[in-house]
Amino acid sequence: MIISIWRYSHLALAITSFVFVFLATVTGIVLSFQPISEQIQPFKIDGIEQLNVEQTIATFKKQYPEIITIEVDANQFVSASVITKEGNSLNGYFNPKTAAFLGQKPEVSNLFKFTTSLHRSLFLKGIGRFFVGLGSFLLFLIAFTGAILVIKRQSGIKKFFAKVINEDFAQYWHVILGRLSLIPIIIITLTGVYLSLLKFDLIEEKKDKHNLNFETTTVAEIKSETSVFETISLNNVETLEFPFSEDEEDYFILKLKNKELLVHQYSGQVLSEVKDPMVTFLSNWSLVLHTGKGTVLWSIVLFIACINILFFIYSGFKMTIDRRKNTVIPKNKFTKDNADIIILVGSETGSTYHLATAFFKGLLDKGNRVFISDLNSYTNYKNASQLIVLTSTYGEGEAPINAKKFLTLLHSVKQKRLMHYAVVGFGSLQYPEYCKFAQIVDANLQLHPQFQPNVELFKIHNQSESDFKNWARKWSQSVDLDFDASTLKVSNRARKDQLFTVVDKTDINIDNTFIITLKPNKKLKFKSGDLLSVIPKQDKVERLYSIGKIDGNIVISIKKHEFGVCSNYLYNLKVNTQIKAVVKSNTSFNIPKAKTVQDVVFIANGTGIGPFLGMIQQSKPITKHLFWGGRTKQSLQLYKNTIDDSLNNKSLASFNMALSKETNDKVYVQNVVAKQQDLIAKVLSNNGVIMICGSIAMQNQVLDVLNKITTNTLQQPLSVFEQNNQLLTDCY
Template sequence: MFRKIHSIPGLAAALLVAVTAATGAVLSVQPALQRLEATVPARGEVTVAALAERVQAALPGVESIERKPSGLIVATWFDPDRPGMATIDPRTGAVTGAYEPSGTVRWITNLHRKLLADDTGRAVVGFGAAAMLLLTLSGTAMLAQRLGGWRRLFGPIRGSASGRLHAELGRAAVAGLVLSAATGLLLSATTFEFLPDGAPAEAAPAEASGGPALPVGELGALKAVDLADLRKLAFPDPGDPTDVVTLTTASGEATVDPATGAVLTAAENDAWQTASQWIYALHTGEGLWWLALVLGASSAVVPVLTGTGLVIWVARRRARPRIAHDAGAQSADTVILVGSEGNSTWGFAATLHAALTAAGHRVHTRAMNDVAVFRHARRVVVLTATYGDGEAPASARRFAERLARLPAAPAPAFAVLGFGDRGFAHYCGFAETVDAALAATGMARLLDLGRIDRQSAQAFSQWGADLGAALGIELALAHVPSRPRTSRLRLVAREDYGLAVDAPTAVLRFAPAEPGPSLHARLFGARLPSFEAGDLVGVLAPGSDVARFYSLASATRDGVLEICVRRHPGGLCSGFLNDLPVGGEIDAFVRANPGFRPAPGSAPVILVGAGTGIGPLAGFIRHNDHRRPMHLWFGARNPASDFLYRQDLDRWLAERRLTGLHTAFSRVATRTHVQDRLEADAETVRTLVAKGAQVMVCGGRDMAAGVAEVIGAALRPLGLTVEALKREGRYVEDVY
């Protein structure tokens, strides 16, 4: 719900919100500049009477004195020889310079308030303020939901580069944006009289007694008002003995007899008029120059939020296949829920959707995160991948909690199909969890849990036949996986390890292949895709459309794409890569892996890896430019044959990019594994975690399980668990 609330007004008002925020940011510096220009006496130092006397002596033709919210004193006079406006030193009454408001500032102000138009422009700007308020509140709610609740709103943020930037800036600016948008909306409402206009009270017309005027400095009503309370003082017409002095203060307006100094009429601001003054001050920052700068800084990030928001929206739209004939969620008889990490499961869902639609069903397909009560659905079919150690993929991470909150309703039948790789310990583990959760709700089972190994089109077709039989229809699912869009990369360097211990491993570095014949390639040349250390590269072996993924040990700015690959017996892709000669080429694509990156900040980082699991960890160390404490525990077979990155690690220790190196080797006399070394170093681990350290583990599943057990034992004296650290984002794994 929050995503729709957030995205629809964002897309509709993106340019308007960006323009009003940008102009507001420019105007925000004006109160500070005026405050620098103003001389502001302490309260009680200067009265309005004293100021008026001094100004009248310096400018005999003075008509009015105005105190700006910044404290700047501006006098307006009319004399046939010298008409104009001037700034005044309130302590002496001396003219300090001409007052000439900037034409550029006036233009920007008109653009900000009414888009250089009249009432239509004001109405559009009011809509923009409402959109900004809605975007800010819904975006904050989405972020809190994503981070696990309002208490974790200021916790570490993970995601793509544009997503992290969007969330970090939005979180930092939320208070300023809410204040700016809410006060702007109120001001717009008063402009169109949806609320009282809040104009200051005006005293009733009055006539002076007509006697000789006293010196202005002796008028009692003016002597009783401190300069800090003055808004405007208007002098009487010297040629009209019945004209009065008009005094406007923070609390209202009064007329004063220039012959006696007595107040003739007075009007006090009511509560709404007083509130309106505060609303205006809070929106503009006039009189609160420091607040103006805070609001300006918040507004300045809005154009960036607009840009990153559009990038996120476009990426989300591109990530899912277009599904034709998608029925409404509440009118469909069949609902397909999709759990996917890399979007390949959406392709299978689209094939199923098309087949069921062709068979006469009304079908609706959506992400598992968006599970709801589907009033007319007779069946729910879940297609889900499994991520990591039996965990939910990206589009299903909120499925369990949302399912648990659904109200009781007529339950449709269900079927679950899991996608995975039998080579993984938790093959289709999340699908099993979902199947059990749906059964626990009392829903009838349409089919037993199905499993698809390595995106097998044949297995998917067979499952489709079984589903069709359960529905009483013929269902032919002919799915052709779409080949991902790839880049052509050329191997420029390799380092081979592990031959002596029967574990052939290579560190491979790729650069863009030679530009192709396209115009774009000829103009711009070949480039590496954009990636960070810890992201994944999918490699397509010759003759295969199924990618194998490897963690990246480099970032785009390094100029090479670097991976560590161990040859696996019968491994199609690992064999291909280990045999690839320098100059050989591959087809590959990059997939972001934002969940496996060091958290922002300066807290220590504990890196644990074995074998090729050191790859992304080496990348994190290489880019540790701020020299935050990083400690690496690394396990291999023999230091003489497969100590990956040995020379680099020594150099990084000398450069203080790496703080501590702890190694374990299983094919030497001591025969220790990385978890054994961690157990021996439990006190060090405990100390680092107590200082806020994040733990990052990369390598095989058995190793990762052993590491989790050892670290869990080390944390018990602190009253912490690995599960608790995972919930805080302080224990992350990239295991295979």
């Protein structure tokens, strides 16, 4: 709940201040170039810190009979106002070492003038200034609430800069850039607020007055001490006003960075010194920090910070819109009390709702009485016999936002009927506490007297649709429901189709199978085991194909079904034509990293070999073994060259084949796996991985065989290796 307060505050502040922040940022980007454009002008003389004021006055006096002022600006350019020997007045930049005139002060460009007005007051004078000041304060609050959100997300201030897992572009960069530009943004906003308060006289700059009379100046002339001008280097000067006349009561006014001195014009003694109040010190620093005046480096930091603010506006709103789009609970047809099946969803950013909704609709379509809600709405259900919990995990193994109250409710709400339950955890293997909250929910339901499990806790990495369909299949079998999980229609999240060119397509073989090779038209990152999503125009239903990557192309092995809409569509594509599709990453079925795993066993039947065709060719220092089941020797022809090449160049260590229609004794892939139990046991005990792709029927048979092998030879059930992520499946 707490995190939601901070998130809503962050969002509410962003929405209310959007216009001002946007305008201030865009103008800020333009204005950050002003100090840079000033610094590149040719008026800077190196080494002015080695000159003292005495020397400078002497140099100027040699050249000009009368000097009115000398100034040193934030860029360390020296300007002066003098009268020449010819009696002309000369104003502009000078070389303090020679008193030579360098040029007139250039006019501030119209672009900077215009942008400054817009930045300061939106051309609305006082009221505009007020709103800009307010906008600056709101941006400070946004940065502050953002920092709190990062602390919460990272589970503590100490982990503020710890690694962030990249699951979503907008979210990842919002956090990464937010952390990096937090300090500059806080500085920009606080100095902005300070400067506004100054403008409205809400902060008063009370300067002390000099205490000087004629007697002081006369006494000063008598004492012969060294001139103060000799002790002050020129770069510390802001302005030096020369005496109005030669009368001894007229003096120099020397404005330094932190004080003002009145200096006797003949003796060089300090007649009076007034220190700047704290307010002036802060005002000067605020101006420098807010505008970058005089420093190219800080101007660049300000520029980058402004660009980041624009990115935060984009990524922040994108995340909000995505979240809103995602977290729509579908309309219930049945009430909680007249439904038989209750689906409760736990989700932080809404992704789980896609699969939950598809499942809910699939069950409804089959005439089931289903009710869906979020986990925080858990209550008693009069007629329901099945509870399904679909929940993600957040923070460090914590409940997502709409599930925080669930565990308390579970123990306080009295459930009159005995219910069967199933829990599906959605998470990411990149987090150490993988699907932890689902585990906690499952453990609590196990201990609850009113609940009985019907399938084991099921964990899903990266919202894998195929894994979810596998679970849905298992669950529907366990409750004896006529439900075809493969027909679940999952809505397409902001689908961005890409173009692919058909570069090769084989004829169909004896089993009506063919291989299609597609080349992405644009550079695309993908791996063998990822999924190609195709939506044929005819029925607009998404199909997912496991892909292999060979020479940067996508290779798919497809069985052409007589009335199969998508398989016929793909088969009828001609070489060099283009198709629209999307590659979906499927990290739970990519070949593991060679660092962690040394041996991998691939098991497939039929077209399930597709992703493995890419994997066996990869030249990773992993020992790879392939088991494949087909019907006849001819069935192998499609894949033979790739397998032979891989065996020849040793990227594949062994190949075991089972042919079910070649001889009378039907041999299936699970039979050849059973014969290689030593290899399987060695791979699993060596922390290796087994990957299975193909039909569900084959998967079930293979899992039985594997379980026997692990139980007999390693004295552990297969589930132990499954929990250890040593068993990866992608079956349909």
